Amino acid sequence: MSLPRGSQVLLAGLQRRATQILGELRGLGAEHAELRLEHGQSLTVSVRDGALEQLAEAQSLSLSLRLVCGGRVATVTSSDLRPVALSPLLARAAELARLAEEDPQAEPPSPRLLARRWPELDLFDATIRRLGADRAIRLALLAEAAAMQADPRVRSSGGAGCSRTVSHALLVTSGGFVGNFAGTRVGLRAQVVAEDATSGRRSGHYWSGGRHLASLDPPEAVGREAASRAVRSLGAAPIATGVYPVVFSAEAAAGVIGIVSQCLLGDAVARQRSYLARRLGTRVASPLVTIVDDPLRARGPASRGFDGEGLATRRRVLVRRGELQGFLLDTASARRLDLPPTGSAGGGGGLVHPSASNFYLQPGRRGPRALLAGVRRGLFVRATLGFGFDPGTGHFSRGVEGVLIEDGQLTRPVAEVTISRNLDELLQGIDAVANDFELRTAIASPSFRVDAMTVAGR
Numbered sequence: 021m022s023l024p025r026g027s028q029v030l031l032a033g034l035q036r037r038a039t040q041i042l043g044e045l046r047g048l049g050a051e052h053a054e055l056r057l058e059h060g061q062s063l064t065v066s067v068r069d070g071a072l073e074q075l076a077e078a079q080s081l082s083l084s085l086r087l088v089c090g091g092r093v094a095t096v097t098s099s100d101l102r103p104v105a106l107s108p109l110l111a112r113a114a115e116l117a118r119l120a121e122e123d124p125q126a127e128p129p130s131p132r133l134l135a136r137r138w139p140e141l142d143l144f145d146a147t148i149r150r151l152g153a154d155r156a157i158r159l160a161l162l163a164e165a166a167a168m169q170a171d172p173r174v175r176s177s178g179g180a181g182c183s184r185t186v187s188h189a190l191l192v193t194s195g196g197f198v199g200n201f202a203g204t205r206v207g208l209r210a211q212v213v214a215e216d217a218t219s220g221r222r223s224g225h226y227w228s229g230g231r232h233l234a235s236l237d238p239p240e241a242v243g244r245e246a247a248s249r250a251v252r253s254l255g256a257a258p259i260a261t262g263v264y265p266v267v268f269s270a271e272a273a274a275g276v277i278g279i280v281s282q283c284l285l286g287d288a289v290a291r292q293r294s295y296l297a298r299r300l301g302t303r304v305a306s307p308l309v310t311i312v313d314d315p316l317r318a319r320g321p322a323s324r325g326f327d328g329e330g331l332a333t334r335r336r337v338l339v340r341r342g343e344l345q346g347f348l349l350d351t352a353s354a355r356r357l358d359l360p361p362t363g364s365a366g367g368g369g370g371l372v373h374p375s376a377s378n379f380y381l382q383p384g385r386r387g388p389r390a391l392l393a394g395v396r397r398g399l400f401v402r403a404t405l406g407f408g409f410d411p412g413t414g415h416f417s418r419g420v421e422g423v424l425i426e427d428g429q430l431t432r433p434v435a436e437v438t439i440s441r442n443l444d445e446l447l448q449g450i451d452a453v454a455n456d457f458e459l460r461t462a463i464a465s466p467s468f469r470v471d472a473m474t475v476a477g478r
Contacts, residue, residue: 138325224250286353
């Protein structure tokens with residue numbers, strides 16, 4: 021789908037400005053330059069207790085620049101692109117590059133590797149502007165009202181909000197790459213607190229959104245789900261310390277898969293700061309585990325046709341049926357590892373680094389309820405808390421909230437417990453993967469079950 025006329029004009033203006041900046045940098049002696057110009061517009065609304073709490077509209081224009089002079093690198097950013105401010109900034113950037121230490125990995129990718137074309141990924145919704153301030157306020161108020169009315173145990177509101185963003189960006193390099201991007205996002209959220217006489221207070225939060233306005237759930241559904249999450253946690257208490265089968269909900273499972281993505285980034289691998297650094301071609305997970313990084317998914321939350329260095333992106337299977345197949349590499353980390361780059365660079369025009377795109381565990385064929393079958397006593401994890409993970413050793417430990425599983429049924433809510441196991445063992449212990457996959461966020465997963473984890477409770 022072609023972009024609206026206004027977007028085309030905006031991107032053409034960014035390209036003219038980028039061409040002028042590159043010309044000025046050549047005059048300053050820059051051997052190589054990568055610059056990103058980004059124009060953003062946003063609307064954010066929040067309400068609480070039936071009244072407007074915040075309304076903000078903003079517009080921004082920014083420059084991110086990476087210079088290479090004599091094998092030395094400098095990066096600068098600015099939101100002031102007036103000629104009177106920009107010219108001194110570029111001169112300072114060139115001077116900083118000359119003063120920096122030599123970086124043997126600073127050489128840009130070969131021009132022959134740069135992307136020349138990429139697919140249309142349907143990341144821009146021209147109807148997003150129909151979401152004006154009045155409509156956004158109304159949606160937030162409806163979501164909050166639905167949450168407060170869903171159950172008498174919902175006693176107070178943590179607020180509701182609605183937002184939209186429209187982004188236009190251009191990446192240009194002196195190696196000959198010119199790539200533009202236009203994308204939209206929209207979101208609607210609600211949060212409430214439930215309480216009763218015997219169970220204390222529990223909060224519940226839910227969010228809906230995506231690239232297109234049509235991806236929003238009805239506000240009433242958003243509110244009711246937030247209320248349901250608060251109410252179902254009432255009465256949560258620890259369970260006895262022990263070793264249990266653990267079923268991760270789709271949301272909690274995404275947190276585990278996100279940790280795996282960190283261990284597959286090229287800079288961590290090259291510096292031996294990932295327990296997977298020397299595991300290429302070996303089994304690192306259960307045969308049920310296939311992990312994919314796919315930047316080319318239509319309407320994906322982290323989709324991109326080219327990476328931060330101008331290289332073409334493609335779908336990559338990083339773990340295939342339990343075997344580690346590859347890493348996510350920018351040009352610098354690829355050189356350190358003597359491997360080809362994978363089109364996985366983020367931070368274009370600035371501090372370039374390897375990054376994941378739409379990163380997920382491939383779904384299985386079972387329904388999520390089937391993961392409970394046969395579990396005599398276990399733990400169903402709805403949310404993980406904290407950041408207990410060592411990427412070098414793979415040690416994993418997190419606080420969790422969830423539900424006790426007894427004889428294949430969810431019984432009482434659980435809180436104030438910690439689960440732990442080495443991530444290598446956790447992934448290899450996955451013995452069932454469900455089909456409840458939804459790519460709502462850049463890191464996603466279906467529910468899955470781990471054969472055993474240590475649960476520290478009372």
